[in-house]
Amino acid sequence: xxxxxxxxxxxxxxxxxxxxxxxxxxxxxxxxxxxxxxxxxxxxxxxxxxxxxxxxxxxxxxxxxxxxxxxxxxxxxxxxxxxxxxxxxxxxxxxxxxxxxxxxxxxxxxxxxxxxxxxxxxxxxxxxxxxxxxxxxxxxxxxxxxxxxxxxxxxxxxxxxxxxxxxxxxxxxxxxxxxxxxxxxxxxxxxxxxxxxxxxxxxxxxxxxxxxxxxxxxxxxxxxxxxxxxxxxxxxxxxxxxxxxxxxxxxxxxxxxxxxx
Numbered sequence: 670x671x672x673x674x675x676x677x678x679x680x681x682x683x684x685x686x687x688x689x690x691x692x693x694x695x696x697x698x699x700x701x702x703x704x705x706x707x708x709x710x711x712x713x714x715x716x717x718x719x720x721x722x723x724x725x726x727x728x729x730x731x732x733x734x735x736x737x738x739x740x741x742x743x744x745x746x747x748x749x750x751x752x753x754x755x756x757x758x759x760x761x762x763x764x765x766x767x768x769x770x771x772x773x774x775x776x777x778x779x780x781x782x783x784x785x786x787x788x789x790x791x792x793x794x795x796x797x798x799x800x801x802x803x804x805x806x807x808x809x810x811x812x813x814x815x816x817x818x819x820x821x822x823x824x825x826x827x828x829x830x831x832x833x834x835x836x837x838x839x840x841x842x843x844x845x846x847x848x849x850x851x852x853x854x855x856x857x858x859x860x861x862x863x864x865x866x867x868x869x870x871x872x873x874x875x876x877x878x879x880x881x882x883x884x885x886x887x888x889x890x891x892x893x894x895x896x897x898x899x900x901x902x903x904x905x906x907x908x909x910x911x912x913x914x915x916x917x918x919x920x921x922x923x924x925x926x927x928x929x930x
Contacts, residue, residue, distance in 0.1 A: 672739060673732035676775045680728035684721055685913050692717035692810050710811035718806030719799065726798045727791040730782075731775045733865045738773060797861035797879055801854045809850040813914060816842035833918055840915040847910030848903040855902055856895035859886070 695713035696705055705713075782790035817834050819842075834842070860882050869875055874889075876882035886894050 673735040673775075676728055676731045676735065679775075680724055684724040684728060687724060688717050688721040688806065689913070689917055691720040692806070707811060710814055711807045714806035714808070714810035715803055717810065718803035721806075722795060722798050722802055725802060726793075726795045727779075729798065729861070730791055730793060730865050731778055733862060734778050734867060735773070735775060737866055737868070793867075794861050794865040797857060797864050800879070801857035801861055804857070805850045805854045808853055809846045809910070812849060813842050813846035813910075816845055817914070817918070833920075836915050836919055839918040840911040842911075843914035844907040844911035848907040851902040851906040852896075852899045855897075855899040858902065859895050859897055 692713050695716040696710070699705055699709035699713055779791065786793075817839050819834075819838065833839075860879060863874075863882050863886070864876055864879070874885050876885065
């Protein structure tokens, strides 16, 4: 249940830091007289989503291989008569000698990808990641900003961009905006995951790109397949962004830096 947790713990902090900081920078650059129109909020979110992909793509790539290894190993253990794959697995034991290959770690997978495919191996599926994360940020940040603004309750500071909303308001705004954006981009998340899964199980397709993957899923599984996992994504991303935005707007980072300084 916790395979890939180490990768998330290592990379999710810089990913969220880049995403939140980049959105703030773009919002400041696009603001005029302290006001930011809706198109500016959407454009700032687009920039934030683009910047985060430099960390998100390798993080998702490694996490998927680690999480999928158990499924592949279980499938191969019951398919003893099947012919072995022509290429060795990066993440699963050899089906003919299950004890001969040690369990793969994120470090081992990273080194093997760099040795066999170079840096591009870690960025496989970057296009699909962009097509997921950019629309996510374009939906999430404007929605969060408007929901969070409802919590600025000081009568004398209404409209003041420096006025902070209460933690609960920021938390609920992050949860709501995160769940809405997560469900909206689930189709691209499905496609991205299929493209980044290096080792295929019995009867599973290999895809040549985003369009090929989309056509095959639509033809073989129908439109409903593009919403697989939408509920799980909403349940995970809602509290994730609720906590992240609440802590961010409370200025916890600034307080910690102040203590260290």
